[in-house]
Amino acid sequence: MDFLHDSFALEIASYAEWQERSRTNNFFELVYILEGKGLQSVNHIQLPFHENDIHLLPAAKCYKYLIEESTRFLFVRFTSSYFVPLSNDQVDYSSWFSRLNFILANHHHHPGELIQDLGDRTQVKKLLDAVLYEYEKKDICSAFIIRTTLVSILAILSRNAQKRVLDGKMISDSKFADLLSFVNFHITNKNRITVDYLSEHFGISATYFSEYFRRNSGESYKDYVLKSKLKIAESRVVYTTTSIKEIAWELGFTDSSHLNKMMKRHYGKGMLQLRKGR
Missing domain, CATH: 2.60.120.280 (Regulatory protein AraC)
Incomplete structure (x- = not known):
């Protein structure tokens, strides 16, 4: 270089x-x-x-x-x-x-x-x-x-x-589109993706937030965050040389075993299987 x-x-x-x-x-x-x-x-x-x-x-x-x-x-x-x-x-x-x-x-x-x-x-x-x-x-x-x-x-x-x-998603609520963008861009910042923080930031009642998110996305907020993190984890393990331990830490999982367990539960493959299969 x-x-x-x-x-x-x-x-x-x-x-x-x-x-x-x-x-x-x-x-x-x-x-x-x-x-x-x-x-x-x-x-x-x-x-x-x-x-x-x-x-x-x-x-x-x-x-x-x-x-x-x-x-x-x-x-x-x-x-x-x-x-x-x-x-x-x-x-x-x-x-x-x-x-x-x-x-x-x-x-x-x-x-x-x-x-x-x-x-x-x-x-x-x-x-x-x-x-x-x-x-x-x-x-x-x-x-x-x-x-x-x-x-x-x-x-x-x-x-x-x-x-x-x-692309192709029908999101009529512009506030919800902004909310999704915010969550996607701050997915590794645990303080900015809490329900309390998002409720205050976007002017949504904390007691109504879960219903609001599910109504607009068709899934729970907790599942959306987990799937977003697993998608990043999959991409990181396949397309970079970053260690699985480091990926787990950066995405807020307890440890690599926790990340591996979640990946197997949702996608049927562990992190090592994904890395070796690239």
Whole structure:
């Protein structure tokens, strides 16, 4: 990696023919195609790629690029520590870790353009160009500017993931749609997803909250939170190299045995089975 930081790394690489890359201990990578074209292959599924495309590469996924014209890539590598606030930071990024989880859990893990909304794609391209500028400038403030810019990029990716989650769902209550978004984006923050906190935050009676949630979603709030966490856990164990113990801790399970028990109960497979079967 050409630009190393505690929580992210950047690399510009040019390939006339694809070469395997070392990608250990990362959460996922964003790939920005600066120039070139060819085919992106993920788990033996192939789709064309072109200049200005933006892709997502989970850590433990089988992928490669079949290059037709010499291609220049910008790789932005995230690690889970990206959202751990550093002692000298004035901004607390820790809550953004939920967004990273949400993106990974709701990505289809197929090749192709990451962002379907054309306006959002244009915005992310501008932000990646700003990252590229700071990458080349490499002055004393560049790392901080890149890190804050990546926060904005991930916010837009989260918004696109949320659109996919809600696509086709008939939610007539806009407050409930906002509530779901809030829960999804704060799923690892136990203090912000309690019934008391949500009731006060969204102006819903605490005694009515359970009925309100079930009426709008068709399931209990407790089941929705558990299933959301298990979906993230499944994605993390299949598409990253994070330990099962760490996944359990980050998602608020008592321990890895508790997480494994819940996964087997709801999906019929344990965490190790999921990891070995990827």
